Amino acid sequence: AQSVTQPDARVTxxxxxxxxxxxxxxxxxTPYLFWYVQYPxxxxxxxxxxxxxxxxxxxxxxxxxEFSKSNSSFHLQKASVHWSDSAVYFCALxxxxxxxxxxxDGTQLVVKP
Amino acid sequence: DAGVTQTPRHEVAEKGQTIILKCEPVxxxxxxxxxxxxxxxxxxxxxxxxxxSLMEDGGAFKDRxxxxxxxxxxxxxxxxxxxxxxxxxxxxxxxWTGGNGQLYFxxxxxxxxx
Numbered sequence: 001a002q003s004v005t006q007p008d009a010r011v012t013x014x015x016x017x018x019x020x021x022x023x024x025x026x027x028x029x030t031p032y033l034f035w036y037v038q039y040p041x042x043x044x045x046x047x048x049x050x051x052x053x054x055x056x057x058x059x060x061x062x063x064x065x066e067f068s069k070s071n072s073s074f075h076l077q078k079a080s081v082h083w084s085d086s087a088v089y090f091c092a093l094x095x096x097x098x099x100x101x102x103x104x105d106g107t108q109l110v111v112k113p
Numbered sequence: 114d115a116g117v118t119q120t121p122r123h124e125v126a127e128k129g130q131t132i133i134l135k136c137e138p139v140x141x142x143x144x145x146x147x148x149x150x151x152x153x154x155x156x157x158x159x160x161x162x163x164x165x166s167l168m169e170d171g172g173a174f175k176d177r178x179x180x181x182x183x184x185x186x187x188x189x190x191x192x193x194x195x196x197x198x199x200x201x202x203x204x205x206x207x208x209w210t211g212g213n214g215q216l217y218f219x220x221x222x223x224x225x226x227x
Binding site: 032034036041042043044045046049051090092094097098099100101103104105106 | 117144146155156161168169204206208210211212213214215216218219220221
């Protein structure tokens with residue numbers, strides 16, 4: 001079985017501050033890992049993905065994530081957030097290359113001006 | 114290319130009614146997913162189609178929820194009869210078979226059951 005845990009339901013940061021959103025996964029092997037973002041009244045959009053290789057992956061809008069096999073984690077980071085980053089962020093995994101994805105519960109990011 | 118199109122964007126139904134939500138996937142995509150999104154339960158998979166064949170359906174949703182792919186470019190989700198607990202946002206997503214998990218989502222259909 002596989003699962004994704006996002007321990008923080010809501011994170012509040014000030015504009016310009018750095019950000020880390022946490023994600024832990026459970027799976028017997030190394031899965032495909034993703035971060036998706038959902039802006040208000042929109043569907044989800046892919047932010048970045050990890051399949052193999054360099055554990056630090058770059059995504060859109062200066063987001064990056066770091067895969068850690070030892071910690072079973074895939075945390076999302078950004079050096080300086082903007083108010084427009086306010087959204088819900090979903091960590092997700094797929095056991096293989098097909099499109100069946102298992103999502104975490106999401107973290108609501110609030111960026112204060 | 115057009116993205117995933119979902120209609121209607123908003124639907125209000127009385128308890129016991131039948132509602133049909135529609136989805137047009139990205140042209141050329143052959144994987145299609147229906148999800149239900151609520152604050153409490155998060156994202157729940159309702160159905161997964163590959164090349165119009167049902168690959169997986171959410172066990173808890175079988176009795177009143179039925180998704181169909183009438184052709185490769187159109188899918189419907191029927192809820193019959195509706196109950197207030199069905200109030201949620203219903204998201205449709207599509208991808209190509211080699212998509213490696215890159216799903217394209219529609220903006221969703223928000224259903225309110227009174």
